[in-house]
Ligand code: ZN
């Protein structure tokens with residue numbers, strides 16, 4: 001019997017070769033009808049014999065293209081029609097609320113082969129792509145994802161490309177960014193003043209020579225500008241550091257091939273797979289030879305052609321490694337033949353430059369030459385950062401290759417826009433059961449950062465023509481993101497929900513594991529605004545999506561100078577010791593401060609307005625790192641904690657410092673005995689790695705004691721401190737041994753990159769609880785249900 005079905009496929013199905021796949025599957029079975037991109041997925045109408053239709057649906061479910069993520073297939077029978085064939089229709093603009101926006105994909109093997117084949121018309125063409133690979137999110141301006149809605153709109157297809165684009169049998173059938181040397185984007189090499197030095201292949205070769213000569217090249221890559229320098233040339237990398245005002249924060253390195261990575265780093269099978277995947281992240285890998293734990297050398301030469309220069313990631317046992325992910329990167333790396341530093345083209349803490357003019361103006365003389373092209377980058381999409389541990393890929397910075405793939409919620413809820421935190425920020429939009437998060441936007445401290453936040457929020461809402469019914473933000477009154485949320489809620493006349501920072505952290509991890517009901521959340525973090533006006537960050541919360549109860553926190557200490565203490569671990573150490581010793585701290589302070597600085601600091605410590613009270617785990621890490629002389633001033637976030645983590649690398653040590661959990665509600669974890677024991681060990685000359693291990697062990701023990709006291713079977717770990725692999729591994733292991741079910745982050749970062757997702761979940765649940773009428777919902781805690 002013949003019938004006709006209307007099929008809608010939801011998930012990541014646009015920009016991944018899904019329609020050609022459907023087309024072939026239908027034609028092979030002599031089915032008629034059509035397929036098109038809808039606003040939220042792929043829509044199909046298909047007509048034919050029962051058996052053929054069943055077979056067709058099975059194929060959709062089981063054999064979809066590698067990069068597609070099919071989340072749901074809805075099928076309804078509709079009225080049959082007279083039709084002769086199966087075709088691909090122009091996009092259907094009808095309402096379809098399930099969002100899906102494709103992520104950028106690294107070059108596929110077939111395209112790479114063509115780039116290398118002298119006989120092919122795309123030989124050495126740096127913008128080669130197909131339906132399986134190439135730019136997506138970085139070029140899309142509107143939904144649905146079709147060429148006129150991308151920055152490829154300006155390029156008119158040549159006849160040869162148009163033939164491929166229209167041929168259902170071709171790999172480039174409906175490949176929206178299709179291009180070739182005749183009709184597509186072209187390369188240019190510019191001076192910092194914007195004068196053209198060369199074009200096309202000559203520009204590429206010229207840039208290669210510059211890297212060879214130890215110069216800094218700015219490259220307009222896939223998602224914005226990057227800065228390149230020979231990673232084996234210490235002088236070149238040091239020049240880049242000086243120009244970028246970035247003395248020691250590690251640089252990522254792009255390697256010519258997996259084989260070369262293996263010469264420098266340990267690469268497991270899973271790690272190798274992640275490196276060559278379509279997402280192609282920067283992966284943090286253990287080096288085979290750990291560089292000495294000494295200050296970076298500003299002079300000196302590499303030991304051999306395949307040694308990474310000391311200045312790349314000083315005193316760091318890991319290296320951030322990636323492989324080429326566009327034909328342009330492949331061609332560059334093949335010609336250079338060595339690993340190169342490949343870092344975001346920005347000024348510190350500002351977003352990456354995407355326009356050539358903007359890059360020349362803002363980066364100026366940081367680069368010696370600019371290798372650019374004429375395909376507009378619509379939004380900055382940084383390289384993603386991930387690591388492998390415990391058999392899991394854990395994404396620490398979610399951008400290229402991952403964003404904006406959606407997360408699935410267990411329940412339907414109000415359309416919600418969440419504005420996230422302040423550092424490492426992201427925004428998120430909930431539509432129904434899906435949450436789409438923006439790429440990593442970075443810090444919002446600069447005017448550029450604030451502008452990017454506005455644009456990213458507007459983008460998400462615009463893509464899906466969403467009408468938010470709720471806006472969510474952090475509890476912190478002064479965040480740029482909070483202010484923008486207030487503005488939007490007012491403009492749209494919808495309620496604003498302010499979500500406590502650490503509740504949002506735990507909620508983000510609940511989203512990724514699909515948890516509901518109550519859990520114990522350990523939110524070990526840098527800083528987050530507490531409803532009591534103190535700075536939270538070492539928190540244990542029994543929470544559900546709708547509320548939380550603070551069941552334990554770290555003992556308080558004061559941070560002289562507030563925010564400045566984040567950059568100066570010595571201030572955290574002073575605050576910590578002051579809590580234990582009072583004025584007798586003067587003696588210890590001499591090690592870290594000039595005499596004239598000490599009295600003002602002590603005065604500050606007595607005034608809450610100048611020395612905010614904190615329970616932050618991140619600041620405890622800072623203080624301990626300073627006490628051990630590992631780091632007294634930090635150049636970048638978490639530097640001190642990283643030093644402590646690196647110290648523990650490869651150490652077998654079972655002992656833990658005492659860290660008692662005092663009775664009370666909330667219970668207080670008293671670090672006093674820990675600090676005393678640590679100082680006694682230090683003064684006895686116990687090696688730093690042992691001290692660091694005992695400190696980490698104490699925290700893992702604490703986790704178990706808190707979990708037993710809270711008496712919840714499920715424990716969720718979140719917060720920036722869990723970027724520390726040693727800490728996370730120990731806490732996971734100890735809690736599991738003690739019989740708890742433990743959940744840690746995988747796809748959503750444990751740092752503030754996850755805050756927006758958590759806010760979405762909490763806001764929806766709180767609104768349900770409080771009713772829809774209230775305009776302002778500042779009720780931030782409330783019992784967990
Ligand atoms: Zn391809």
Ligand code: ZN
Nearest residue numbers: 158161180183
């Ligand atoms: Zn062409």
Ligand code: FE
Nearest residue numbers: 525526720752
């Ligand atoms: Fe945080």
